[in-house]
Amino acid sequence: MVVLSKLRVLAASLLLVACMSAGAWASGELNAYSIMPEKYASQVFEAFTAETGIKVNFMRFSSGEALARVIAEKNNPQVDVILGGPADTYEAGIEEDVFEPYRPAGADAIPAKFRSKDDYWTGIGIIPLVFLTNADFLKEKGLEPPTSWNDLLDPAYKDGLQMADTRTSGTATERIYSLVKIMGEDEAFEYQKKLHQNIQMYTKSGAGGAMPIATGQCASGIFYIVDALDIQQQGYPVVLSYPVEGVSYGIEGSGILKGAKNMENARKYMDWVSSKSFAQFIVDRKINYIPTRDDVEVTNPALDLSKVKLIEVDVAWKGEKRKEYVDRWINEVIK
Numbered sequence: 001m002v003v004l005s006k007l008r009v010l011a012a013s014l015l016l017v018a019c020m021s022a023g024a025w026a027s028g029e030l031n032a033y034s035i036m037p038e039k040y041a042s043q044v045f046e047a048f049t050a051e052t053g054i055k056v057n058f059m060r061f062s063s064g065e066a067l068a069r070v071i072a073e074k075n076n077p078q079v080d081v082i083l084g085g086p087a088d089t090y091e092a093g094i095e096e097d098v099f100e101p102y103r104p105a106g107a108d109a110i111p112a113k114f115r116s117k118d119d120y121w122t123g124i125g126i127i128p129l130v131f132l133t134n135a136d137f138l139k140e141k142g143l144e145p146p147t148s149w150n151d152l153l154d155p156a157y158k159d160g161l162q163m164a165d166t167r168t169s170g171t172a173t174e175r176i177y178s179l180v181k182i183m184g185e186d187e188a189f190e191y192q193k194k195l196h197q198n199i200q201m202y203t204k205s206g207a208g209g210a211m212p213i214a215t216g217q218c219a220s221g222i223f224y225i226v227d228a229l230d231i232q233q234q235g236y237p238v239v240l241s242y243p244v245e246g247v248s249y250g251i252e253g254s255g256i257l258k259g260a261k262n263m264e265n266a267r268k269y270m271d272w273v274s275s276k277s278f279a280q281f282i283v284d285r286k287i288n289y290i291p292t293r294d295d296v297e298v299t300n301p302a303l304d305l306s307k308v309k310l311i312e313v314d315v316a317w318k319g320e321k322r323k324e325y326v327d328r329w330i331n332e333v334i335k
Helices: 002-024 038-052 063-072 087-095 135-141 149-153 170-183 185-196 210-214 225-233 263-273 276-284 315-333
Strands: 029-034 055-060 081-086 122-134 161-164 199-203 220-224 238-241 247-257
Touching: 029 038, 029 063, 029 263, 038 055, 038 081, 038 263, 038 276, 063 081, 063 087, 081 087, 081 170, 081 263, 087 170, 087 247, 087 315, 122 135, 122 170, 122 210, 122 225, 122 263, 122 276, 135 238, 149 185, 161 170, 170 185, 170 220, 170 247, 170 315, 185 315, 210 220, 210 225, 220 225, 225 238, 247 263, 263 276
Parallel strands: 029 055, 029 081, 161 199, 161 220
Antiparallel strands: 081 247, 122 220, 122 238, 122 247
């Protein structure tokens, strides 16, 4: 399996290089890594091309994979922009000097807390964490949907939880940030040791466990709402619920790579994803991010967070703590 995974990455890299050598650095094109799920990223890039005439070549990676690639490639960037992924991924990249500051044309309509203070990234959507649980499992076990983080420690969930791997997924690091802010740092890692006893599998991507829950291969997990709602909207028997203690939320970002070879088109792209037309596009297409712009109305009642306890977590703090918490999770939780 490891060999196959490496071969897939190599093949994808060769494909992107082939596209570039065939003229992908011409004036009418843009190269991107997407952390946003491919089914949404393809729609976003198609709309950008339709509006601007700029063709986009992209590959999709988890946030950890995308960050590792742009750091490794920073002396010879292979892409111009990143679409999606939590803002702490960008903050970690800033520390590695891989992003180019740029203030998009639509930045003033986006609250400052959803943007990099130095314009290295711009938030394009808000995505809180949510519990996703198989409804048939709940019925069989005579359980209500989980409404506390402690509910997931119930022995009924033994070998029944799938959630993201902290080494590769921004959803997973968001889970840690929530727990630390709710419980305190040491208590959060003690909780995760207990939670680990109920884990069936850690998945590479944040959305990886959603379909197994939908089909009854496992019982429950913790996801960004965009991935949980996608499963529910496909008609699977799942229930979304929130813990009373609260959840933090991710800011889905976008940014330009330092040394981007299509810099002008990269700036046009950032102007577009910061625009009102883009925010309206994700609402109309039911791409379940809550727009960061306050001049676009969210019409999906599932995205009404007025009754959800949202925990504010400083993005810069997330970026500073990211590696420390990933290392601690490896050494203490899954050792």
